[in-house]
Amino acid sequence: MGWFGRRSKTPPVPAQWYITRRCLELILASSQSSFPKEFGALLRVDEEEKTTITEVVLLPGTISGNSHAIFKLYMLPIDYSVVGTVHSHPSSIARPSEADLDLFGHFGRVHLIVGVSPWGQSSWRAYDHEGRPLDVKII
Numbered sequence: 001m002g003w004f005g006r007r008s009k010t011p012p013v014p015a016q017w018y019i020t021r022r023c024l025e026l027i028l029a030s031s032q033s034s035f036p037k038e039f040g041a042l043l044r045v046d047e048e049e050k051t052t053i054t055e056v057v058l059l060p061g062t063i064s065g066n067s068h069a070i071f072k073l074y075m076l077p078i079d080y081s082v083v084g085t086v087h088s089h090p091s092s093i094a095r096p097s098e099a100d101l102d103l104f105g106h107f108g109r110v111h112l113i114v115g116v117s118p119w120g121q122s123s124w125r126a127y128d129h130e131g132r133p134l135d136v137k138i139i
């Protein structure tokens with residue numbers, strides 16, 4: 001068994017992810033208005049290319065909270081246009097926690113974390129299913 005014999009449960013990752021400016025602005029505004037609680041949602045891509053994040057989908061029954069337990073896996077829709085998650089860190093640090101890495105490993109291929117500071121500044125980063133940084137271009 002060489003390298004090419006390896007099997008992965010996750011589909012191949014597109015060469016490049018994109019997000020529309022409108023969608024990103026909505027995410028940042030929602031993250032800031034949820035502060036000091038977390039904001040969480042799913043990411044949906046466009047119908048054709050399936051590489052541009054165009055929409056956030058709020059999970060039914062999801063409320064913003066103080067823990068990372070806002071994503072309940074049984075609530076995740078069977079919808080192949082949903083490619084990952086976004087949530088905010090009121091700690092202002094946009095780095096995945098252990099719980100985040102566990103979530104990323106179970107679901108999705110692209111995950112955004114928004115760090116929000118008490119001063120209303122926000123920064124965001126994107127990660128793959130193993131918590132490695134991903135480049136997501138704003139279009």
Ligand SMILES: [Zn+2]
Nearest residue numbers: 068096097100
């Ligand atoms: Zn987190």
